[in-house]
Amino acid sequence: MKTLPFLLACLTPAAAFAQSAPAAQQPVLPPVAQTVDVTTSSEPLPLADPDRSVRLIDLADPARQPLFNAVEDYLRLDPSIQLQERSPGGVQADISIRGTTFEQTLVLVNGMRVNDPETAHLNLDLTVPLEAISRIDVLHGSGSTFYGSDAIGGAVNLITAPAPRTFAEIRLGGGSYNENEQHLRAAYLANPKSVLNSEQITASRDASDGFFYQGANDRGYHSLAAASDTFLLSPIGQTEILLAASDRPYGANLFYGDYDSKERTKGWYGAIRQEIARDTLADFAYRRHTDLFVLLASNPNYYRNNHIDTAWQADLRHTSHLAANLDLAYGVEADGDSILSSNLGHHARNQGAGYVNLSAHALGRLSLSVGARQEIYRGPTAVFSPSAAAGYAFGHGLRAHAAYGHGFRLPTYLDLYYSDPATIGNPNLKPETSQSFEEGLDWTHARLHASATAFQMHQSNGIDYSKYALTAPWQATNVNHITYTGAESALSYTLRGDQRIDLGYTFIHATPPPAGLISEYAYNYAAQNASLAYAVTVRHQLSARTQLGVIQKTAQSPYPLWSVALARSQGLIRPYLRMDNLSNTSYQETPGVPLPGRTLVGGLVMSWPAAR
Template sequence: MLSTHRQVAVKQTTLDDNNPRRYSTHMRFLSPFSAACFVALLILIFSARQAAAQTTSTAQANPDKQASPDIQTTATADSVKAAPANQQPHDSQTVVVLGSSVPIPLTESTSSVVVLPVQSQILSLESVQDLLRQDSSLYIEDRGSGGGQADIILRGGTYEQVLVLLNGFRINDAQSSHHNLDIPLPMDAIDSIEVLHGAGSTLHGADALSGVVDFITAAPQSTSVRLRAGGGSFGENEEGFLGDLLQKSWSSRLTAERNFSTGFIADRDYRNEDASSESWFNSRLGLSDILLATSDRSFGALNFYGIAPQWERTKGWFASGRQELGERTEAAFGYRRHTDEYVWERYDPSVYENNHIDESWQASLRNKQPIASNSVLLIGLDADGDSIQSTNLGNYARNRGAGYADFNLRPANARWNLSAGVREELFSGGLRSVTSPHLAGSLRLPHQLKLRGNAGYGFRLPTYTDLYYHAPGEYGNPNLKPESVWSFEGGADWDLSNKWSLSATGFYSRQHDTIDIAEATKTPNALPSWCPLNVYCAVNVNGVHFSGVEASATWTPSSGQRVELAWTQLFGSQAPLLNTISEVALNYPDTNIHLNWIASIRNTVTITNSVAVVRPYQQSSTPWNDNPYPVWNLDVARESGRIRPYVRLTNLSNTGYEELTNIAMPGRAVVAGISIKIGD
């Protein structure tokens, strides 16, 4: 790809790979603060052991009194989603992993976590972007339909400040964060998407500043085959295949998917192909999980990175293995390779072309130690590295390692719980590190009311594009510092009855050394002296902070209907940038409202009616989408039975809008098709 912003069409410029101006992490040496955090954890553990002793004494004195059962059914995320059918726990509660050291029921989470199920609405979704839009705190900056390139904005953070995971493995692209949603999986392979709002670097590492998005794969429920085909507006064509095999001690799922379109306007065509294979085995050691996935996406990129008929093609390969080592220990390893071919002038590639190949690997070892009857200490080690070979960026590599501990204190028969953790991450290129602590807790009150709050720290290293990109229209910056954020939130969840539930969260985040792409329009200005006028430069800025409110209400008038209203309001602030335009740090929606009505007819046909109203933040120097814009979608699908027809109607309001400047979004469209299931 080129870069995010306007460019001059010239021959490419390659940085010298031996350039001594390597970036520095600008991190402090091993911090005494981390040692203090570990000491605090030890104190918590000692307190938990005392509580355990008291609980044991009470139980002996009152043998009829049992510990609270609501956590007893909790299982690991992999056992819930991956074990063969005869091994699967039967738990009606939604179990989440994000924001906690161990999988817990969603109702017990101390963080703001949203779970978006995929399989129950698979025929109503064209891509994962459609599902992510159901979370009003997420803003998807899409560059067209079909599941092509898109960015995630969460709670006002930049598109580079969201960590994307696949079954807990990192997917974030080292070349450019524009590829973070390049998930090499068909929709049929995904069970659900979990979204953590707020910083999450303690458990998940770098890039988790404004939140974490984790794609969880689905396991077979029976031996069967499912075929899908459809078509519609703008030459849309889609096909899908799913094959499940379920045996006593192992199971496997094979999926493949293709969709393509001639485009709603010239140079907005696309072709996406994805395939995956995942297998699970039970042995004396425990559960083994092996995933292989690949993707190939090519698309017309009209005005994506400047005013020109551009073209881009990306390919992805992903492999991972996870092995339980008994009941308490787990080892995992993942590998990702991603290529990006970018052409500025589609019909004359000789004008400007970039080719990038980046690779990354990751390994982890985790151990869970029960401390008391519902309290757990998680200790983990992570190691990962990435590298790039690029005609523009040069050839680079870097590695890092981390150790972390997280203690989840849940006293038996208590209405409160507390979670505290700390992570120390080391970087190659010198003994430098960063410490990421977090603290969270919740309190259950009478009348089904839960109060929760947490505080955490997140950080991100610059991508290779941030550091080394160079063209007449944009300069990278090898001296960029990593960016970081302190995040705080408090909220309440209230189940008024079996028909009504309410949730509200207030949050605040303060960033430091925010990585921005900015342009100086005249002198004097806020940019360094090395950055020329009217050129986009990668710089660190300070004074960026956000506050906001997330609120939602769910009404279930009957067993077959559900109405959901969600609203997120953001209030951002940054010190004025003299004669300077921010292109990344101030690109977010200040208002995002979603209204969904889901109706099920005889538990067979599902109708989903959704309306979203969005108002992007407007810089006075770059106004666009001046007014809030509505988008109305309607989906009808038969989600059960052997023959399952579906219809998707998108942008029924035929709203003309842009989620990114100068990139028009499709108007009204319809896609219809059929899915056929063979087998149990």
């Protein structure tokens, strides 16, 4: 544990800063909760269940929004999440929960899948701008019972909401590496009796010349996204119509080897959600995504791939209240995806599933939930995913919880069919499966909340790219058995109602690979991840946050990342300043892909009417 002395040394300055902070109005660090209220009673993910490890990150407070610029910035608040960015600005990032690979995390928008069927490297290539998202729910551990394939390590659910009021807001900024950002949010909130309840338009543009200068714009990017979110009211219930699109050309130098590559992705997303009375919910979503990859920017015709994939999903969910403390949630789902690719060929597949979850709560000190899902794919082939969770309240704010879950993942099209001189897919890959277990304690007393959870996951047929010789190509293969064992802990303390300190630490250990095996992904996890965050609002005017993280990847030395952000909280014009990697650390989240050193971005937020 050579990390711990180094961690203590790194955290000392931030702790001293926390003790000397002035009085203020309210903390600006997004609250991270373990139990929350679900959006509707028919949501399958048990976000109101205290017996599972669920984290909520609130994005709704306008005072703190300029302090973050991408979904990835918020996800870094959770030390059980490891981001593997190849470039900043939301361009391309992999996400891992509890040490699992980037392919084993499911990303959703309002409970609908947005994972890319081509490759999980594009799961966070979001069409929805950050300003359209009101909260992020993160499930630690298997979620396949509730959402199907890919939710082995966990799930990240990005949730939109009706406009809180009528307003317009523009953010303009610039900084290091000629970075510039323009973000727009315009919202209309109607009379509660109007059919058009609310409308919100959001758009963002983030661009940079790039920080890695080996050629013209070899790491530059132009990231564009826009969305319209409409809420309608009728006697049946609320209707939400979400439309979004994105366009991201970027330099991909070193992304997939020692090549001056470039890439351009485009996305289109449409979803409609209909509440039927209070307890029934119907959804339909469609996603189209294109990916143009050029291996050599200096010779575009030497090697290039063009991928076009589509995906759709429909579901019907219902909750029956069997008794005062007994709920039965159940539903059916259907989804499909396809790809037309110059490298992968033309393929398509469809799945269907049904799930059920029985939840008994407030049974004295005991709570219990049991669920199961049956998913059918490839004709008669099926996978059964059960889950169970239980909790016991000892009193005085102390609660114990335990959970079990089965997870599975179908291979992506790239896993199955990709081929180039450096990487070879495998059409005979089997689906991944997992069994996960966890148990923990939560304690809440006044303004203090503490939690600790131990977990273990056993994987079968895990998919990895591996080889036994450095000169050999990467080969997609099934790994028979991998076991991840670890623990996560968190401590949150609110000082005088206006400041907050959050500490978190996650430790993970996996069974070692076979002797001589060179693994590309399965063993590239953060063995230790510690975080200290502090937030304050000063005299109703200044919002500030700082976060210091220390990460140790497997077989590597630990490295620190320190960020500070400031913004005016109120007024028609609100200046802001974000400073990242203040320690100027040289580091790589993806092996072979260096990330920026110290960066500063500042600008103005203009609001009408003035923010209060």
